Amino acid sequence: MKCRKCSAEIADKAIVCYRCGTPTQDLPSVSGPPPRSRRSTLLSLVFWLLVVAVAIAIYLYAASKQAEYTPKVKLEVPRYKLSAYVDTPA
Numbered sequence: 807m808k809c810r811k812c813s814a815e816i817a818d819k820a821i822v823c824y825r826c827g828t829p830t831q832d833l834p835s836v837s838g839p840p841p842r843s844r845r846s847t848l849l850s851l852v853f854w855l856l857v858v859a860v861a862i863a864i865y866l867y868a869a870s871k872q873a874e875y876t877p878k879v880k881l882e883v884p885r886y887k888l889s890a891y892v893d894t895p896a
């Protein structure tokens with residue numbers, strides 16, 4: 807038979823053309839890749855959701871660390887000012 811794309815003479819049992827690689831017929835395996843790519847798309851989606859979740863977790867952790875750190879500074883300054891104020895008259 808002849809290749810439907812490049813018209814090369816190929817064996818009747820050939821699945822693809824030896825010259826251009828075009829499938830000789832529409833095989834069921836052609837409809838196979840879509841589910842696989844859909845699964846890999848889902849996997850990549852889960853992967854990116856994980857990446858985003860980890861990024862948010864790191865951000866929240868850093869934000870909570872900053873929130874813990876900020877009041878300490880705010881509390882230390884009045885205490886120091888208060889002690890300085892108390893010490894000066896005495």
Ligand SMILES: [Zn+2]
Binds near residue numbers: 809810811813825826
């Ligand atoms: Zn061909």
